[in-house]
Amino acid sequence: MLISVEGLGYTYAPSTPLARTALRGVDLEIRQGERVGILGPTGSGKSTLAQLIAGLLRPTSGHVLLDGVAAHARTADARLRRLKVGMAFQYPEHQIFEQTVPREVAFGPRNLGLNDAEVEARVAWALDIVGLDPVEMADRVPLTLSGGEMRRLALAGILAMRPPVLILDEPTANLDPRGRQELLTRVLTWQAETELTLIVISHNLDDLARLAERVVLLVAGQVAADGPAREVLSDRPLLEDASFDVPPPVALLQALRQSGWAVATNRLLAEEAATEIAQVWSSTGGMV
Amino acid sequence: MSKKQALGNQALESQGARPFIELRALTHAYALEGGGEVRALQGIDLTIERGEFVALVGPNGSGKSTLVRHLNGLLLPTSGQVWVDGLLTAHPSSLWKIRERVGMVFQNPENQFVASTVEEDVAFGPENLGLPPDELRRRVDDALKLVGLTEYATHPPHMLSGGQKQRTAIAGALATRPACIILDEPTSMLDPLGRRRTLETLRSLNQDQGITILLVTQSMDEATAAERMLVMVRGRVVSDGTPAEVFGQGQRLREWGLGLPSALEIADRLRERGLNLPAGLLTVEQLASALC
Numbered sequence: 001m002l003i004s005v006e007g008l009g010y011t012y013a014p015s016t017p018l019a020r021t022a023l024r025g026v027d028l029e030i031r032q033g034e035r036v037g038i039l040g041p042t043g044s045g046k047s048t049l050a051q052l053i054a055g056l057l058r059p060t061s062g063h064v065l066l067d068g069v070a071a072h073a074r075t076a077d078a079r080l081r082r083l084k085v086g087m088a089f090q091y092p093e094h095q096i097f098e099q100t101v102p103r104e105v106a107f108g109p110r111n112l113g114l115n116d117a118e119v120e121a122r123v124a125w126a127l128d129i130v131g132l133d134p135v136e137m138a139d140r141v142p143l144t145l146s147g148g149e150m151r152r153l154a155l156a157g158i159l160a161m162r163p164p165v166l167i168l169d170e171p172t173a174n175l176d177p178r179g180r181q182e183l184l185t186r187v188l189t190w191q192a193e194t195e196l197t198l199i200v201i202s203h204n205l206d207d208l209a210r211l212a213e214r215v216v217l218l219v220a221g222q223v224a225a226d227g228p229a230r231e232v233l234s235d236r237p238l239l240e241d242a243s244f245d246v247p248p249p250v251a252l253l254q255a256l257r258q259s260g261w262a263v264a265t266n267r268l269l270a271e272e273a274a275t276e277i278a279q280v281w282s283s284t285g286g287m288v
Numbered sequence: 289m290s291k292k293q294a295l296g297n298q299a300l301e302s303q304g305a306r307p308f309i310e311l312r313a314l315t316h317a318y319a320l321e322g323g324g325e326v327r328a329l330q331g332i333d334l335t336i337e338r339g340e341f342v343a344l345v346g347p348n349g350s351g352k353s354t355l356v357r358h359l360n361g362l363l364l365p366t367s368g369q370v371w372v373d374g375l376l377t378a379h380p381s382s383l384w385k386i387r388e389r390v391g392m393v394f395q396n397p398e399n400q401f402v403a404s405t406v407e408e409d410v411a412f413g414p415e416n417l418g419l420p421p422d423e424l425r426r427r428v429d430d431a432l433k434l435v436g437l438t439e440y441a442t443h444p445p446h447m448l449s450g451g452q453k454q455r456t457a458i459a460g461a462l463a464t465r466p467a468c469i470i471l472d473e474p475t476s477m478l479d480p481l482g483r484r485r486t487l488e489t490l491r492s493l494n495q496d497q498g499i500t501i502l503l504v505t506q507s508m509d510e511a512t513a514a515e516r517m518l519v520m521v522r523g524r525v526v527s528d529g530t531p532a533e534v535f536g537q538g539q540r541l542r543e544w545g546l547g548l549p550s551a552l553e554i555a556d557r558l559r560e561r562g563l564n565l566p567a568g569l570l571t572v573e574q575l576a577s578a579l580c
Contacts, residue, residue, distance in 0.1 A: 042449045139321045139322050145349070147353065147473065148506070149349050150507060178544065178546070195529075206478075245480055247550075248572050249550065252551070252554060274561065276560060277579070278563065
């Protein structure tokens, strides 16, 4: 599915004293199979943009088109397209309501009209991707789970619908480091197998470095940059203007470069930075 | 020992020079849907002294939030004891005294606001202590000053940025003049700037005001800012030491499902590739100067 965002603007509580413009004049095109990160400080309009793409809000100006049809339209065509967009919200407790963990995950696939066997298979598959143990979780009440477990559960509920477009809003906040690593790896594997469109909203630069090939930087509701993740996430002046620091590996490489190391500075991940440093180090015979 | 003697001993104990927070064999169990229970805390012994800055880390579901909710009596032990400043949380008459001493700040700032302006929100706690108006005013002003939000006193809380919201919540906790503030993943929803400001605020409250800080976090980089680090796994405290000591146990950390701060991770990978680096490089700055 092709997502076209054209001249998109959104104002909360328009024509009231509390009116607040969250987005203005946003143009974006996202093709099937792309992995796009949306980065921006708190209040930059990231979550609003996601909700507009999912057809949950009606634009104040401009359009969001899903394969040419307005995302929020009340037509059968638009509804079918909206069903293809799965969105995991920033606050998982906003979307969780069932009595047990398996029922929570089964809710979506059951509503798709799938048979019991298929629903059960999807529940098992989705719990596995998010790293929740189906046996341990069989009788757990969702609202008694820990913060990180709840986030995993909310995501499992969306994954079980197997949407061709997946929007993740801060997917790893509250996840422990191993859980985060495993989740990112499994989502990426699934993305590669299925040509999933992945849209990740985050202010965690390391998440974006791992998940996104392209990064859109939003500042005050406008697109401040849109380009390859490697370029956007290593552009110190651009990021600092938006109150972000470069990721720690980039900060290290830039510090080394300033003191004379001939290292490339656009290596976003710890392992990439280590490889880069080690290569330069051995090419100089261990003398820098 | 007679009942009277036992009570007498307890009263005596509460006066003595004891740790500020003391957990004795603390266990907590949650009931499951359809019977059975999950043991979230499995016999924890722990003490925290006045003025410490402690980071608490651990995998999801390891019992971190359950543990901290015991420290101001939001949860009571299934067995074992929690003492705060010589007061036992299980005594209903101690609860309000304990909550004056231990303030709590949660993850999602949106769920914590009760009033329509920042200063009214901050006043909510001390107001309930029945303070005279001028004392209340002073405490609210002091608390807002300490977190750097004086100029936002009359703003509606929901119009603030995420970091400002969390600092408002911290000011609310401060206004009751607690000896200790506990924060349960307070920065997980914040952008890096909000994170940095919140951490700077905590550091200055600890260093300048002597307030005891217990910070629950999933960020290993954040944990390096503490002077003491606790690791919880499956309802137990499995490691307790300085960040350098705790992160020095590389392989065990991985077994616990925890990561390393970015600088340590890069340093480890560089050592694997033959570079000779000293131990205990916790920050990017330290690693950069070791390499230059």
